[in-house]
Each structure stands twice: as structure tokens, then as C-alpha cells.
Amino acid sequence: MVGIVGYGVYVPRYRIKTTDIAEVWGDTSGRIGKGLGVFEKSVPGPDEDVATISVEAARNAIKRSQIDPKDIGALYVGSESHPYAVKPTGTIVAEAIGCTHDMTCADFEFACKAGTAAMQVTMGLVLSKMIKIGLAIGSDTAQGRPGDALEYSAAAGGAAFLIGMKNPLATIEETVSFTTDTPDFWRREGEDFPSHGARFTGEPAYFRHVGEGAKSLFKKTKTTVDDYDYFIFHMPNGKFPIAMGKQLGVPAEKLEDSLVVRQIGNTYSGSAMIGLARILDIAKPGSKIFMVAYGSGAGSDAFSITVEDAIEERRGQVPTVDDYIERKTYVDYATYAKFRRKIKALG
Amino acid sequence: MSNRVAIAGVGMSKFGELWDKNLRDITLEAGMYTIFDAGVPGSDIDGMVIGNMSAGRFTGQEHLGAQAVDLSGLGDIPAYSVEAACASGGAAVRHAYMSIKSGEHDVMLVLGSEKMSDVNQTEAMNTISVASDWEWEGMFGATFPALYAFMARRHMMEYGTTEEHLALPTVKNHANAAHNEFAQFQRAVPIEVVMRSGMLADPLRVLHSAPITDGAAGLVMCREDLVKKYTDTPIFIESSAQRTDTLALHDRKSITTFNSVVSSTKSALQEASLELKDIDVLELHDSFSIGEIMLTEDVGIAKKGEGCKALEEGITEIGGKFPVNPSGGLKARGHPIGATGVAQIVELVLQLRGDADKRQVDGAEKGLAVNIGGTGATSIVHIVGR
Amino acid sequence: MAEQGVAQVWRRIRAMYRIEGNKCETCGTHFFPPRPVCPECRRKGKLENYTFKGLGSIYTFSIVRQAPDDFKRQMPYVVAQVELDEGTRLTTQIVNVDPEDVEIGMRVRACFRKIKEFGHSGIIVYGYKFEPVMKVTGHKQ
Incomplete structure (x- = not known):
């Protein structure tokens, strides 16, 4: 059965506290971070971008899986902050991890769900036997306009999933998607920062699409909330996934372990996938996982996953999500502005 | 007839930030002073060689040999331009030495020149960095001061050199x-000012480093039997030696010794049938103070690891047993890259002629100059005598 | 002709991305960057590609506080010679560390970073930097 034969994550070392961001804009109450459920967010170093984050995550995935990178037949990097507008990130990753040149590669973009879209595509290629192993990466160095609500959550990180048939550490039983044309968040060509529909990003966008995706997966797999041990919903902030869980009747404790957004912020294409990685870091064999990723614009990808026995022997060699969360150095707003190219004079 | 090579005259431009002068002006200035000092008629000069590292990047002009001959009105004599990074000046001297020794040329004008102040900091730093291994050192963020800081850090660890020691040169x-x-x-x-100057690349500070300098220096070199025509105070090149080491610092077994300096010094002394104790004055390449400390050891003034001790004991001061850099060295005289190796010989000639005024080393008869390129990939040693 | 940096960087990608050097099968010496000729064995040498494991320790280092524009955003940054476990040294930045914590002998591993950009519209150069070896807890149960 098709499944995850390896996974790895990467989160940059730097963090900024959301209270430090709020103070810059005159709010000393600490309300904003608390309201969003985001207390600190990861900040990429000045020499980090989606290509470097993707390579680090991919190297971790390969180390965990112990596969030969030459067996990877397809590699897709999902992101909305690819370093080049034209020129793939994936080729950089493929060369860096030692893939063969006889493979296919492309970059994906679907706001925050480009990485899970890559997972679905590689599943298809594996199931059709066109390739042996596929590598799907979701990675972002998200930008928030200074002073905008997004600035409190837009973070950096990525996750890489190796999809294959042989000896998976978790099987993927089913995946479904729900897609409409809903412009809740976008970035026009040449613009530095994205724009969003403010409260429009909620009900008609996130909640409708995640909700419909989830219902569709329950229906297709003939399962209910009770059949799953862990839930992961895309985390644009700490509030939305919890509200989504309530709407679907998910007990809080089944959602709790995936909420990495509180410590690292919204890593966009990496968000749900890092949540999934954190569950895989801790779940016992036999556990069932329900994940719905969301991408603005808009769509959702829902997955039903079962943890296999093989997972136990693949632990211990590679840093966990928590290892990365705990490895942190705080920066102040000025340093954050320097790193994130918000100081124009530095080019 | 002995076939030593003689130095008939020397000259140099003022060293510094010469805002009102371009590369042509300073080169011509040094050339003119040199020719006047030598008392050589222009028509006697049958070849010209200029040492320069990077005029193309610093000023946008290459083909300096032709330019210098053209400006000096030396007719259609052959003009050579040589490059060996910071040892370009020494390489020019050696080029003339070999040309005259071989019999190809009789009287040559040797120049060294660099105009560095016309570019911004980034361009200056990047241009200097190409003296090391640009693709595997410079591009990865190892600035030139950082490479010397690598040596200083190891020297401190291996031999107990301190920050105070680094200030002594x-x-x-x-x-x-x-x-x-x-x-x-x-x-x-x-010393307090040196020790609290800004940090360039720990543990090296701004005042451990040679400055960005514009300047040019020159020599007239000729066959020994011709020199009496021009001057009563000829100086002779007793020997010239050059050695090479790896371009990148990381490829060397030890980075606290310059193998190229050790072997080129040994070879130069041997060729001149001299020992170090016969040397009265030295010009050593102190682009960074750690460089002078290491060279003090590598030429044999001090044992390895004891270069600082020699400095503390005053052995390398004027009046000491082995005065080093009476000119002020690269640090204080200035370091117009391509001119440095020539300026070192200019200083030794002045010392040997007794023309060095208040910085005169009494009774100096033999002088030795070490000019190194990059982080020691090239070392050129000249011994001069009167 | 090629746009600035393009071909120059492209032809070195394997060495820069993966620390691919070579090894002389005759004398067993590893080289990075790859050498065209074994300086010891010369024509008797037999050079084979070798991908370094990317583990080593700091041989010497400096903290750069004046740097060209490319590196301004990173200042102050640590640059070092790392002695690879295979026995050769390379020059590299050390990242994910506070400069004051760096010391000679510190264990480091290779990571993947942006090395330089040829301006806003030029190519981006990627390659190795090194970081302190990371704590791996495996998983909590």
C-alpha cells in the first residue's frame, strides 16, 4: 500500500515573540498574539530560503528512510515563496540530495497547500508504478507586510515526505480534495507582500474548504471522528484549527499535539505537514491520523493515514519537530527586519 | 667580470590616499624620481617592468607596461607587466634581475604601482580577496583579514601569543x-590605541592591518659593469629567490608558518653566501601584524613561536640586532599592493646608502626583503648589499 | 559569454552542494575542492570522485565584522577552517551558533545555505556552510 517511507522537517533557528512585533506597532497589551494563538514565530536567517529549508528537510527525510536518493523518480516542492519566480527550486534540492538526473521535477504553488498537493501527485505516480519513490516538499519563508495581521504569524519552515510502497512507516489509505475559486488571499506578480480578504479568509474560505474536505473524507472512508487518534488542520493561526475542530466535533486532545503554530507560527506550505510530522514523531503504531491542509484561493487536501510498525525503527536518527522547536534564539524586531530584507538600504 | 645586478637609483611617490592623483600620475611620479636619482639618461634604458596586482579592477585600466613606457617618453622599449598579488612588486624586481642576468637587458626601469582608493569598500575588499583562493575562500565569506585572523587564532593557541603581542608590530x-x-x-x-581600535575579523583589529593606499615606487637596475657610469653609491642585488605554496590557506599542513618564506629565505641566503647574522636591516611583509610576527620567525630572527618575544625585547627595532621595517612597513608606510615589493627595496637601498635620515640603521651593509603574495602562496626574497 | 556567475557557479555545483571532492586511490589522500592532479603521486595518482560525509571540527576561525555588501546582512558572522573527518580542510561559514560560543575543536556538520546572490536579478549561489552538530532526541514517549 502507498505510504510515507520517510519524512523530515526543518525549522530555522531564529524566533521573534509576537509581543515584540505588537510593541513596534503600539500594542503593549499582549492581546494580539494571545488572540491569534501565536506566541512566537520562526524567522529564517539571512542566508536561508525555501531552497535551503527544503534541502535540510529532504536530507532529514532521506536519512530517516535509509532509501537511496537515486530511487526518487519525482520531486516536487510546494511553496509560495520560491526564491526564483522562474527557475525551479526542486532542481536545487534534487542536486543537493544526490538524486539521479533521470527523474521528473517541478515546483508547485497553491498558497499553503502546495506541499500536500505534491504528496497527492507523488501518490498517483507511485500507485500507477510510474515511479518507485516520490519526494513531496512543503516549505515557505512567508512574508507579512509590516504592521499587517499576517506579520504576527508568517513564519518559515518546511517538511519533506518520501512517498513509496515499500516498507512505509505510515500508510495513506485515502485522500480527497475540495476546490473552488475563492480569492481570500493572494500576491500579485512582482509584489513583495501578499494581500488578504481580512475576515473573508474565515467562513467562506478556511472553514468552508477545510470543513467540506473533512466531511468528504469521512464519507469516502466511511469513518467518523471516533475512528481517529490525531487530527491536523492547516494552522494559519492558533485559533482557526481549534474552531474547525469544534465545528467537526473533534475532542481538543486529539488536535492538541499538532498545534505547532503556537511556537513557530504559520509556515504556510509547511504548516499542516510539520503538524503531521510532529504526530508521526510521537504516534504509536496503529494510530490513525486525519489531516486536512488548506490553501487559499482556495482548496483543501484531506488525508487518512495509519501509522505502521516500521515507524519505531526509523526514530532517533533525525531531529524531531520538537528538537527544532526547542532549538531557538530570539531576535528583536530590528534584527528580524534586517534578516527579512525590510531594511531597504541593505538591498 | 662579475655579473651581479646593480641598483643605480631609487624613487617613490608619496604613499597615502592621493585623491588628486590617478594611477598614471603616481606611476610617472615614482618613475621620474627614480630616473633622476639614478642619473641614467632615458636613452640608456632598454626595458621596463611594472608590478601591479589589479589595476583592471581598481581603476579599469590594464596594459600598464605600455602605459608607463608611453608616459615616461622611453620610446619603443619592451614593457612588461607582472602580477603576483601582493608580491607583484617583488616579482617585478625579480623579473628585471633575471632579465639583466640573462643578458637580455642591460638597464631597466622597475616600477611598482597601485591606485586603490578609487573604489568602494566592497570592491576593495573583493579585489584584495582574489589574492587568496577566491572560489573556495573569498566567495564563502573569508575576507582577507579573516584569513590572517585564522593564522593569528592558531598562533595564539599553539604558542600563547596574546592580543597585546599582536599590537607590537x-x-x-x-x-x-x-x-x-x-x-x-x-x-x-x-599600544592602547591599537588595542582598542575597531575589530575587523577577530582577533585582528583595524590597526593590525595595512591600510588602503595609493602609491608607486621605482628602481633603476643595471649590469654591474655599467653602474659606475651612473652613481658613486651603487647597491647590488646579492640574491633573488622565490617560492610557492598552496593558493588556499586551508590546504597547508600548518598555518602558523609560511613554508614559502622559510625556503625562499634559505635559498636567498645560500645564493648570496650569507647567514642571517650578516643581515643588518630587513623589510618584512607586515600586511597584518600577525604576518610580521610569523615572518620574524620564518626568516630565522626568532624561533617558531617566539616572534613576539623578539618584538618585546626590541630585537627588531632600529638599534636592535635585526631592525625590521625601519620604513614603517606596510602598516605605516602604506600598502599600495603592487608597489610594496619595490618600496621595500627602495628602503633597503636608502638604508645601505646611508640616506635614511632619522630612521637610519647605522652602518647597514646587507639588507633583506620578504614580499609575500596572498596568504603566502608566493614569497619573494631579495638580499641587497653595498 | 554567460550572465555573471552563471557558468562559473554551475560547473561547481556538485562540489558546493554536496562537498564532492576526490580521493587519490594510490596514496589514499582526500581532496576538497577536487584536485586535477594528486600533488603527491602526480602521474602515478588515480583520482576518484568522493562525497565527503560533511562532519568535522573547527581548526581555526574568525568573526567577520567588516565585510563586502553580499555579507552585510549576516554581520557579524563566523568563518572558519573546518577539518573534515576524512582529513582535509575547507573554508566555510559557521551558522546556527552565537559567535562567542565558537571554539577551536568544536564539532560541526555541513548544512545547506545561500552563499551569495549576484544582485537582485542575478543568480543565487547555494552551497555548504557548517553548524554545530544538532541534538537529536528521537522522540518522546
Whole structure:
């Protein structure tokens, strides 16, 4: 059965506290971070971008899986902050991890769900036997306009999933998607920062699409909330996934372990996938996982996953999500502005 | 007939930030002073060689040999331009030495020149970095000061060298330059000032480093039997030696010794049938103070690891047993890259002729200069005598 | 002709991305960057590609506080010679560390970073930097 034969994550070392961001804009109450459920967010170093984050995550995935990178037949990097507008990130990753040149590669973009879209595509290629192993990466160095609500959550990180048939550490039983044309968040060509529909990003966008995706997966797999041990919903902030869980009747404790957004912020294409990685870091064999990723614009990808026995022997060699969360150095707003190219004079 | 090579005359431009002069002006200035000092008729000069590292990047002009001959009105004589990074000047001297020794040329004008102040900091730093291994050192963020800092850090660990020690060459060389009217910094600096100057690349500070300098220097070199026609105070090149080491510092077994300096010094002394104790005055390449400390050891003034001790004991001061850099060295005279190796010989000639005024090393008869390129990938040693 | 940096960087990608050097099968010496000729064995040498494991320790280092524009955003940054476990040294930045914590002998591993950009519209150069070896807890149960 098709499944995850390896996974790895990467989160940059730097963090900024959301209270430090709020103070810059005159709010000393600490309300904003608390309201969003985001207390600190990861900040990429000045020499980090989606290509470097993707390579680090991919190297971790390969180390965990112990596969030969030459067996990877397809590699897709999902992101909305690819370093080049034209020129793939994936080729950089493929060369860096030692893939063969006889493979296919492309970059994906679907706001925050480009990485899970890559997972679905590689599943298809594996199931059709066109390739042996596929590598799907979701990675972002998200930008928030200074002073905008997004600035409190837009973070950096990525996750890489190796999809294959042989000896998976978790099987993927089913995946479904729900897609409409809903412009809740976008970035026009040449613009530095994205724009969003403010409260429009909620009900008609996130909640409708995640909700419909989830219902569709329950229906297709003939399962209910009770059949799953862990839930992961895309985390644009700490509030939305919890509200989504309530709407679907998910007990809080089944959602709790995936909420990495509180410590690292919204890593966009990496968000749900890092949540999934954190569950895989801790779940016992036999556990069932329900994940719905969301991408603005808009769509959702829902997955039903079962943890296999093989997972136990693949632990211990590679840093966990928590290892990365705990490895942190705080920066102040000025340093954050320097790193994130918000100081124009530095080019 | 002996076939030594003689130096008939020397000259140099003022060293410093010469805002009102371009590369042509300073090269011509040094050339003219040199020719006047030598008393050589222009028509006797049958070849010209110029040492320059990077005029193409610093000023946008290459083909300096032709330019210099053209400007000096030396007719259609052959003109050579040589490059060996910071040892370009020494390479020019050696080029003339070999040309005259071989019989190909009789009387040559040797120039060294660099105009560095016309570019911004980034361009200056990047241009200097190409003296090391640009693709595997410079591009990865190892600035030139950082490479010397690598050596300093190891020297401190291996031999207990301290931050105070690193300041000693600067203090000595500035004191010497106070008496050199061509020097960029004609003033002493107290050790406290050196030790609290800005950090460039830990543990190296701004005042451990040679400055960005514009300047040119020149020599007239000729066959021994011709020199009496031009001057009563000829100086002779007793020997010339050059050695090479790896371009990248990381490829060397030890980075606290310059193998190229050790072997080129040995070879030069041997060729001149001299021992180090016969040398009265030295010009050593102190682009960074750690460089002078290491060279003090590598030429044999001090044992390995004891270069600082020699400095502390005053052995390398004017009046000491082995005066080093009476001119002020690269640190205080200034370091116009391509000119440095020539300027070192200019200083030794002045010392040997007794023309060094207040910085005169009494009774100096033999002088030795070490000019190194990059982080020691090239070392050129000349011994001069009267 | 090629746009600035393009071909120059492209032809070195394997060495820069993966620390691919070579090894002389005759004398067993590893080389990075790859050498065209074994300086010891010369014509008797037999050079084979070798991908370094990317583990080593700091041989010497400096903290750069004046740097060209490319590196301004990173200042102050640590640059070092790392002695690879295979026995050769390379020059590289050390990241994910506070400069004051760096010391000679510190264990480091290779990571993947942006090395330089040829301006806003030029190519981006990627390659190795090194970081302190990371704590791996495996998983909590």
C-alpha cells in the first residue's frame, strides 16, 4: 500500500515573540498574539530560503528512510515563496540530495497547500508504478507586510515526505480534495507582500474548504471522528484549527499535539505537514491520523493515514519537530527586519 | 667580470590616499624620481617592468607596461607587466634581475604601482580577496583579514601569543614611519590605541592591518659593469629567490608558518653566501601584524613561536640586532599592493646608502626583503648589499 | 559569454552542494575542492570522485565584522577552517551558533545555505556552510 517511507522537517533557528512585533506597532497589551494563538514565530536567517529549508528537510527525510536518493523518480516542492519566480527550486534540492538526473521535477504553488498537493501527485505516480519513490516538499519563508495581521504569524519552515510502497512507516489509505475559486488571499506578480480578504479568509474560505474536505473524507472512508487518534488542520493561526475542530466535533486532545503554530507560527506550505510530522514523531503504531491542509484561493487536501510498525525503527536518527522547536534564539524586531530584507538600504 | 645586478637609483611617490592623483600620475611620479636619482639618461634604458596586482579592477585600466613606457617618453622599449598579488612588486624586481642576468637587458626601469582608493569598500575588499583562493575562500565569506585572523587564532593557541603581542608590530612600525616623509602615517600610535581600535575579523583589529593606499615606487637596475657610469653609491642585488605554496590557506599542513618564506629565505641566503647574522636591516611583509610576527620567525630572527618575544625585547627595532621595517612597513608606510615589493627595496637601498635620515640603521651593509603574495602562496626574497 | 556567475557557479555545483571532492586511490589522500592532479603521486595518482560525509571540527576561525555588501546582512558572522573527518580542510561559514560560543575543536556538520546572490536579478549561489552538530532526541514517549 502507498505510504510515507520517510519524512523530515526543518525549522530555522531564529524566533521573534509576537509581543515584540505588537510593541513596534503600539500594542503593549499582549492581546494580539494571545488572540491569534501565536506566541512566537520562526524567522529564517539571512542566508536561508525555501531552497535551503527544503534541502535540510529532504536530507532529514532521506536519512530517516535509509532509501537511496537515486530511487526518487519525482520531486516536487510546494511553496509560495520560491526564491526564483522562474527557475525551479526542486532542481536545487534534487542536486543537493544526490538524486539521479533521470527523474521528473517541478515546483508547485497553491498558497499553503502546495506541499500536500505534491504528496497527492507523488501518490498517483507511485500507485500507477510510474515511479518507485516520490519526494513531496512543503516549505515557505512567508512574508507579512509590516504592521499587517499576517506579520504576527508568517513564519518559515518546511517538511519533506518520501512517498513509496515499500516498507512505509505510515500508510495513506485515502485522500480527497475540495476546490473552488475563492480569492481570500493572494500576491500579485512582482509584489513583495501578499494581500488578504481580512475576515473573508474565515467562513467562506478556511472553514468552508477545510470543513467540506473533512466531511468528504469521512464519507469516502466511511469513518467518523471516533475512528481517529490525531487530527491536523492547516494552522494559519492558533485559533482557526481549534474552531474547525469544534465545528467537526473533534475532542481538543486529539488536535492538541499538532498545534505547532503556537511556537513557530504559520509556515504556510509547511504548516499542516510539520503538524503531521510532529504526530508521526510521537504516534504509536496503529494510530490513525486525519489531516486536512488548506490553501487559499482556495482548496483543501484531506488525508487518512495509519501509522505502521516500521515507524519505531526509523526514530532517533533525525531531529524531531520538537528538537527544532526547542532549538531557538530570539531576535528583536530590528534584527528580524534586517534578516527579512525590510531594511531597504541593505538591498 | 662579475655579473651581479646593480641598483643605480631609487624613487617613490608619496604613499597615502592621493585623491588628486590617478594611477598614471603616481606611476610617472615614482618613475621620474627614480630616473633622476639614478642619473641614467632615458636613452640608456632598454626595458621596463611594472608590478601591479589589479589595476583592471581598481581603476579599469590594464596594459600598464605600455602605459608607463608611453608616459615616461622611453620610446619603443619592451614593457612588461607582472602580477603576483601582493608580491607583484617583488616579482617585478625579480623579473628585471633575471632579465639583466640573462643578458637580455642591460638597464631597466622597475616600477611598482597601485591606485586603490578609487573604489568602494566592497570592491576593495573583493579585489584584495582574489589574492587568496577566491572560489573556495573569498566567495564563502573569508575576507582577507579573516584569513590572517585564522593564522593569528592558531598562533595564539599553539604558542600563547596574546592580543597585546599582536599590537607590537604596529607600535614599532608607526614609530619608524614617523621619520619617513613618504609614509602614509607619519605618526606614532600608543599600544592602547591599537588595542582598542575597531575589530575587523577577530582577533585582528583595524590597526593590525595595512591600510588602503595609493602609491608607486621605482628602481633603476643595471649590469654591474655599467653602474659606475651612473652613481658613486651603487647597491647590488646579492640574491633573488622565490617560492610557492598552496593558493588556499586551508590546504597547508600548518598555518602558523609560511613554508614559502622559510625556503625562499634559505635559498636567498645560500645564493648570496650569507647567514642571517650578516643581515643588518630587513623589510618584512607586515600586511597584518600577525604576518610580521610569523615572518620574524620564518626568516630565522626568532624561533617558531617566539616572534613576539623578539618584538618585546626590541630585537627588531632600529638599534636592535635585526631592525625590521625601519620604513614603517606596510602598516605605516602604506600598502599600495603592487608597489610594496619595490618600496621595500627602495628602503633597503636608502638604508645601505646611508640616506635614511632619522630612521637610519647605522652602518647597514646587507639588507633583506620578504614580499609575500596572498596568504603566502608566493614569497619573494631579495638580499641587497653595498 | 554567460550572465555573471552563471557558468562559473554551475560547473561547481556538485562540489558546493554536496562537498564532492576526490580521493587519490594510490596514496589514499582526500581532496576538497577536487584536485586535477594528486600533488603527491602526480602521474602515478588515480583520482576518484568522493562525497565527503560533511562532519568535522573547527581548526581555526574568525568573526567577520567588516565585510563586502553580499555579507552585510549576516554581520557579524563566523568563518572558519573546518577539518573534515576524512582529513582535509575547507573554508566555510559557521551558522546556527552565537559567535562567542565558537571554539577551536568544536564539532560541526555541513548544512545547506545561500552563499551569495549576484544582485537582485542575478543568480543565487547555494552551497555548504557548517553548524554545530544538532541534538537529536528521537522522540518522546
